[in-house]
Amino acid sequence: MIRLGYPCENLTLRASTNHTLRLASLTEERVRAKVAENLKDLERILRWNREAGFGLFRIGQHLVPFASHPHFPYDWAKAHGEELRRLGALARALGQRLSMHPGPYVNPGSPNPQVVERSLAELRYSARVLELLGAEDGVLVLHLGGTHGDREKALRRFVENLRGEKGVLRHLAVENDERLWGVEEVLRAAEALGVPAVVDTLHHALNPGRLSLGEALGLAFPTWRGKPKVHLASQDPSRRPGAHAFAVAEADWEGLLGALPAPADVMVEAKGKEGGCPGQPSRTPWAEKYP
Template sequence: MVMYRFGFFCSKSDNSLSTNRTINLNNLNYENVEKKVKQNAKELIELLEYSKTNNYPIFRLGNSFVPFISHKLFDMAWLDKLAPIFDETKERLKDFDTRITIHPGQYTVLNSPKENVIENSLRELEMFFWLFDRLGIDDNGTVLIHGRGAYGDKNSALEKLVETIEKEDWLKQRLALENDERVYTAKEILEVCQTTKIPMVFDIYHHSLNLSEFEPKDILKTWQKKRPKVHLSSKGDGKFGNHADFIEAKDFFELEKMFEEESKSIDIMVEAKKKELAIEKLRDEIK
């Protein structure tokens, strides 16, 4: 049986282990940050042990691994005081051959007409890049964002996105872009990635809701020497774009059909609400 490379994000499905323990902003002080970083680091290692045992070679770190790390109220001197936790975590990560990535949230926007929004977004990306470097995560550890808004003029917004990435050349070390379900199609994000020479994470569920035509192998080429990564989820109940608890096998087979033989060497992040349980169920169904 071919063992496809699956992984899940942030925590176990029952939240018994998580890398996303956080605090309220009004409780932001060193003691609270240290407590959460210790807990997140400890549970990260436990999650990686679990992933290793179950052959899940990809894991997405929670954005709150270091709570509010990019916030203006976060004291950068705290990072020096946290050094022992970072050092221990870096050493422990050497025990695992797990690809670690991160996916900043909706407020990380590189094409906003508001310059302060871009500045704050760059700050957040800078701190996630710093964290990955500090933990010794190799350059397969991508930091993924969406194209975000069209702001009434999609072409201009795309040009702004390219302009920001080209101006901030350091972004190319780890940044990747993903197509979304409402604004930017896979074809449009692919063109940005080809222009800026950064990787594209293809999301097949978003593609099903926001269709376009493209050559799948062109997406793989954007990864150059890095291992390609895609997202897999299925339609959930409720509002537009909701993810299901589990993966429908037909959605996996559609992804496999698109990328053919290359599917076996692509990292597949499962974005189902039941996380590791969804992977187990999918593996049973595609044997």
């Protein structure tokens, strides 16, 4: 069985879990308003997903904007914990698997202690969101970051700086990228930390190392205790290598199906969001039903 999902927003509903604000506007009143908007849209998306046949959703990193910033104005987990627990229960009732994916600014392997400190704070925030949601199968996806002139030292720092982060490691999964870290190297970090590895098909096509897609998936899938997750995307031909297309090309979808060694959850990273997934549903009636 294959379940499909998409990240952060739903274009049909015009709903997003990534409403944010500028750091200069970081007041409790304004943040609470953005969080309320994000949580309302999260509920709309979860209900839509169930009826439309989607089983995965990646929550936007700005669900609680600047939550990991040292100047954040209030205890966000206490203030929003009850609503997050309610939405987590709803997600489970609707069969929705949730995830988060901090951006490239999160780099625990950096040689700069301040970057590491900020990165760990963002990862702790993400893990806390998944914990409050009660997302037992929730996944916190992370790239290995830069090489900083020495691949081995960067990989060691990444592992060492995360080794004691039990709350983060509970949900963490590490992912290959299109330039620096292939699946084989990501598997080294995953093994050292005792976490699973996510294979991104587009990244692997651009940075395959010695492995075919089938071989990469065959090595990554045993690292998962639960159902493995895979990222699927197609290259936008008009942009730089690694840029996602609006929709997944049929050849890329068929290539993944032919390479999968077992059932998986597939996160479709298309610019068209739910409309970029293979066999996407009709978009017309949904916005009226989930206002």
